[in-house]
Amino acid sequence: MDLTWEIIRWVLLAVIIINELAAIFTVFREKRDIAATWAWLLVLTLIPVIGFIIYAFLGRKPTHKRLNRIKSQTRLKLKEAVERQKKQFRNMPKPKYSVTQIYRRTIMLFQSIDESFLSRHNRVAVFTDGHQLFKQMFDDIAAAKESIHIEFYTIYNDRIGNQLRTLLEQKAAEGVEVRVLYDSWGSMGVKPSFYANLRDLGGYATPFLMTRSNFFDFRINYRDHRKIVVLDGKIGYVGGFNVGDQYLGRVAKFGPWRDTHLRVVGGAVFGMQRQFIGDWNASVKRAESRIEHYHPYFPEIDVKDGTTAMQTVASGPEGELEKIKMGYLRLINAAQDHIWIQTPYLIPDDSILDALRVAAHSGIDVRIMIPCKPDHPFVYRATQYYAQSLAAQGVTIYTYQKGFLHSKTITIDGRMASVGSANLDFRSFKLNFEINAFIYDFKLTDQLEQIFVNDIRNCRVMTPERFAQQSRWLKFKQYFSRLLSPIL
Numbered sequence: 001m002d003l004t005w006e007i008i009r010w011v012l013l014a015v016i017i018i019n020e021l022a023a024i025f026t027v028f029r030e031k032r033d034i035a036a037t038w039a040w041l042l043v044l045t046l047i048p049v050i051g052f053i054i055y056a057f058l059g060r061k062p063t064h065k066r067l068n069r070i071k072s073q074t075r076l077k078l079k080e081a082v083e084r085q086k087k088q089f090r091n092m093p094k095p096k097y098s099v100t101q102i103y104r105r106t107i108m109l110f111q112s113i114d115e116s117f118l119s120r121h122n123r124v125a126v127f128t129d130g131h132q133l134f135k136q137m138f139d140d141i142a143a144a145k146e147s148i149h150i151e152f153y154t155i156y157n158d159r160i161g162n163q164l165r166t167l168l169e170q171k172a173a174e175g176v177e178v179r180v181l182y183d184s185w186g187s188m189g190v191k192p193s194f195y196a197n198l199r200d201l202g203g204y205a206t207p208f209l210m211t212r213s214n215f216f217d218f219r220i221n222y223r224d225h226r227k228i229v230v231l232d233g234k235i236g237y238v239g240g241f242n243v244g245d246q247y248l249g250r251v252a253k254f255g256p257w258r259d260t261h262l263r264v265v266g267g268a269v270f271g272m273q274r275q276f277i278g279d280w281n282a283s284v285k286r287a288e289s290r291i292e293h294y295h296p297y298f299p300e301i302d303v304k305d306g307t308t309a310m311q312t313v314a315s316g317p318e319g320e321l322e323k324i325k326m327g328y329l330r331l332i333n334a335a336q337d338h339i340w341i342q343t344p345y346l347i348p349d350d351s352i353l354d355a356l357r358v359a360a361h362s363g364i365d366v367r368i369m370i371p372c373k374p375d376h377p378f379v380y381r382a383t384q385y386y387a388q389s390l391a392a393q394g395v396t397i398y399t400y401q402k403g404f405l406h407s408k409t410i411t412i413d414g415r416m417a418s419v420g421s422a423n424l425d426f427r428s429f430k431l432n433f434e435i436n437a438f439i440y441d442f443k444l445t446d447q448l449e450q451i452f453v454n455d456i457r458n459c460r461v462m463t464p465e466r467f468a469q470q471s472r473w474l475k476f477k478q479y480f481s482r483l484l485s486p487i488l
Contacts, residue, residue: 099415099440100309106330106416110311110438113323121306122266124444126419128407128451130248133241133261134160137229140263141167144231147177147297149276151208151228153186153421154242157194159250161243169198178203181280183224186242208433209283222317224279225421225432227261228272233297236269238262238312238437239419240408249403254375256403258455260342260448262419262437264310266303271312273297275435308441315422316433324422324436325429329355331412338365338414340452342407346370346383346390347425347485353386360394369455371406372399379425381474381481388467388478398459405455408436409448417445426485 100107100118110116127133141148141164148171155161172178180195184207195205208224229237239261241247249256264272277297281290291297315323332339332355339359346368348356360366370387374380391397408424411417420436422428439445 099442103334103416103440106327106334106438107311107440109330110313110323110327113321113326114313114315116271116311116313117267118309118311119267119270120309121303122264122268122308122310123303123306124265124308124310124439124441125263126444126447126451127239127241127261127263128258130241130257130259133263134163134243134248136263137237138163138167140231140235141171141229144171144176146232147179147230149179149181149228149230149273149280151181151224151226151276151279152242153183153223153225153227154244155180155182155187155190156242156244157190158245160245160248161190164243165194165198168203169201172198172201172203175202179276179280180205181208181224181276181283182206183208185223186225204284204289206280206283206289208279223432225428226275226279226314226435227421228276228435230269230273230276230297233273233299234265234269234301236264236272238264238272238421238435240406240421247406254373254404258400258403258405258407260407260409260419260451264437265301266306266308267301268308268310268312268437269301270298271314272435275312275314279433308439308444310437310439310441312435312437314433314435315429317431322429324420324434325349325352327418327436327438328352328410328422328424331410331416331418332356332359335359335364335412338412339367340411340449341366341368341424342405342409342452342455343368343424344371344375344383344404344406344408345379345423345425345427346386347379347427348386349426349429352424353390356390356395357393360390365396366390366394367396367398367452369398369400369405369452369459371404372401372460373404375404378481381477382485384474385478385482386485387462388464391462391467392464397462398456399462400455400459402458409452411445411449411452414445414449415442416440417448419448 100120107118111118125136127136148168150164150168155164168178168180178198180198180203182190182205187207192205192207195203198205227237227239227242229235240259241261245251246254247257247259277291277294284290313323313327315321315325329351332352339356356366356368368387368390370383371380387397408422409417409419417439418436419439420434422432422434422436428434
């Protein structure tokens with residue numbers, strides 16, 4: 001009997017040693033930041049075997065071959081124009097009242113890290129309701145004459161998804177070029193055959209950078225989270241909405257869906273078109289499906305009544321720089337009066353967390369609005385942890401009560417703003433492919449801030465006292481989820 005227990009102990013010790021060595025080898029074989037490294041070691045160590053299954057889905061990076069397909073895409077540049085703008089802002093005298101002059105350093109940052117051209121004369125409309133957004137978008141698609149380029153994380157096979165597909169088929173039958181890029185995980189359950197008729201009619205549809213089957217490529221991380229629509233190279237859409245009935249408030253679990261999306265007419269569409277073409281060419285396998293001749297997709301655009309200056313900035317795991325996060329940091333650190341943020345996922349890294357704390361302790365009005373309900377349990381518990389931590393440092397935390405808040409917006413001092421697909425979390429900063437519009441316009445920023453104020457009416461303020469009343473079990477879940485923050 002003693003011998004049997006001795007054998008069992010040695011076997012268990014061997015399993016533990018093998019598991020530890022395998023965990024170390026698995027985590028350190030790929031380059032990642034120290035926080036993610038420790039988080040994965042924790043998972044693989046505390047959850048033997050199952051932890052490796054979780055890692056297979058969440059931890060593996062895209063192959064170098066796939067990332068190189070993104071990197072190797074020839075960036076469509078306005079190199080000379082960007083260089084002229086850099087010199088202009090570098091030699092500019094003391095900032096005057098113009099928003100682009102006040103935020104010239106922010107503009108130069110994006111010119112440097114993303115070759116993002118500043119477009120000054122754009123006409124921009126803000127949408128917070130999915131029904132209004134898709135009505136306008138479908139009207140614009142129906143009016144398109146030359147090309148329709150669509151890129152979404154999610155396009156579901158449901159009522160609104162089928163309406164979009166039917167409309168695209170009609171446009172393809174008319175001879176309009178139709179290209180659809182979707183994320184295979186975000187559009188889970190939608191088979192390639194969903195677009196069979198569109199392809200038969202001369203349109204194109206392909207998953208982003210991945211195989212056609214998630215069964216053979218089950219990486220959940222590193223997704224195409226961008227939402228881009230470009231019509232005839234003249235009208236662009238960017239923001240937080242995906243294509244699905246839940247984004248129209250038709251799913252009881254979430255209730256009314258609160259999001260923010262922009263419709264843009266003007267030169268800023270160039271950045272959206274450039275990003276779509278780069279993503280498309282990196283994703284299609286056949287050379288004849290790629291876009292080789294760029295000129296037709298970038299027509300002259302003269303918007304005489306356009307008053308909004310903006311830049312579009314894209315980021316993803318193919319590069320070393322976390323471009324959108326760097327932009328968020330620049331905005332937070334530049335604030336003089338207030339910072340108002342809406343995000344469904346509040347899981348900031350230390351740099352963003354410290355910047356928000358510094359702002360709050362400097363007397364700046366920092367307000368953050370998050371949902372009142374989870375769509376991903378671990379993610380929401382981590383969000384609650386960081387919300388509680390920031391509330392203790394003087395940040396006002398609101399929980400939106402009227403449905404699900406999915407908006408990703410930041411407004412600074414009533415002068416500039418950011419709207420896009422990127423959340424305030426590790427995943428958007430490091431793992432996903434994202435795109436945001438950075439806006440330099442008093443009037444449009446004021447509109448976004450009025451929307452924020454109106455949303456406060458449907459919110460509950462989470463004070464430190466209210467957080468303190470939460471149960472010990474809820475607090476444990478929040479603390480545990482926080483340990484996994486770098487990999488959520």
